[in-house]
Amino acid sequence: xxxxxxxxxxxxxxxxxxxxxxxxxxxxxxxxxxxxxxxxxxxxxxxxxxxxxxxxxxxxxxxxxxxxxxxxxxxxxxxxxxxxxxxxxxxxxxxxxxxxxxxxxxxxxxxxxxxxxxxxxxx
Amino acid sequence: xxxxxxxxxxxxxxxxxxxxxxxxxxxxxxxxxxxxxxxxxxxxxxxxxxxxxxxxxxxxxxxxxxxxxxxxxxxxxxxxxxxxxxxxxxxxxxxxxxxxxxxxxxxxxxxxxxxxxxxxxxxxxxxxxxxxxxxxxxxxxxxxxxxxxxxxxxxxxxxxxxxxxxxxx
Numbered sequence: 413x414x415x416x417x418x419x420x421x422x423x424x425x426x427x428x429x430x431x432x433x434x435x436x437x438x439x440x441x442x443x444x445x446x447x448x449x450x451x452x453x454x455x456x457x458x459x460x461x462x463x464x465x466x467x468x469x470x471x472x473x474x475x476x477x478x479x480x481x482x483x484x485x486x487x488x489x490x491x492x493x494x495x496x497x498x499x500x501x502x503x504x505x506x507x508x509x510x511x512x513x514x515x516x517x518x519x520x521x522x523x524x525x526x527x528x529x530x531x532x533x534x535x
Numbered sequence: 536x537x538x539x540x541x542x543x544x545x546x547x548x549x550x551x552x553x554x555x556x557x558x559x560x561x562x563x564x565x566x567x568x569x570x571x572x573x574x575x576x577x578x579x580x581x582x583x584x585x586x587x588x589x590x591x592x593x594x595x596x597x598x599x600x601x602x603x604x605x606x607x608x609x610x611x612x613x614x615x616x617x618x619x620x621x622x623x624x625x626x627x628x629x630x631x632x633x634x635x636x637x638x639x640x641x642x643x644x645x646x647x648x649x650x651x652x653x654x655x656x657x658x659x660x661x662x663x664x665x666x667x668x669x670x671x672x673x674x675x676x677x678x679x680x681x682x683x684x685x686x687x688x689x690x691x692x693x694x695x696x697x698x699x700x701x702x703x704x
Contacts, residue, residue: 447631447654447661448630448661450683468630468631470656471560473633492629495629
């Protein structure tokens with residue numbers, strides 16, 4: 413299982429050809445209390461760096477970008493009723509969506525956990 | 536108060552048990568729940584007190600004598616009503632509708648715009664206020680809000696969203 417991170421503060425975990433995507437602990441802390449998550453529809457085709465979802469905190473609405481090319485196969489419907497899950501468990505139960513990848517080699521362009529940690533510390 | 540004394544006063548207030556420091560975001564949630572206008576958002580040089588549902592700020596003498604800026608328009612609106620009014624808007628569901636969100640009637644025609652919107656912690660859901668054409672200003676009127684290209688149901692409601700509990704001495 414490979415876990416990677418984007419500069420837009422998303423995490424991507426690949427298992428059996430399906431990538432689970434969410435926002436990082438750093439992202440949820442920066443956003444503050446999350447009150448609404450707008451998820452894409454299953455079947456939606458995503459383009460790397462294109463719009464994938466919207467997360468609304470008390471303060472503002474923020475776009476979540478697709479970290480890779482692919483297609484949505486599942487969304488976390490739990491977030492409809494309980495968006496605060498993103499604050500409570502951003503990198504586990506608070507996942508946003510699952511997608512198939514057009515090109516798994518795109519994962520190599522993302523950061524591993526250690527590199528992301530350095531990236532965040534440099535912000 | 537001289538600027539030089541501001542910090543000492545702020546620290547004195549913060550030393551009280553019931554006082555906490557809050558930021559602009561918290562202040563904005565609170566004033567929105569209280570139905571209070573933010574100048575530049577909910578009222579500006581293009582709105583009148585009558586449109587803004589702020590008739591209480593125009594005193595008796597001014598109503599009788601006029602002679603203030605905008606008196607021609609405002610006195611006429613006091614007597615005959617204005618074409619639009621500031622109202623509370625409660626979105627259904629959880630999606631907040633923020634400022635500049637279009638407000639539509641059941642036929643999909645634009646009837647106004649949200650001027651402030653966000654999340655109300657006391658209400659535990661999204662809240663907003665904005666201007667609607669006067670025929671849609673009655674509490675209970677169903678409207679739609681265009682959030683990210685999608686029409687989402689909402690209702691015109693009475694302000695405030697949370698009851699006032701001001702200290703009045």
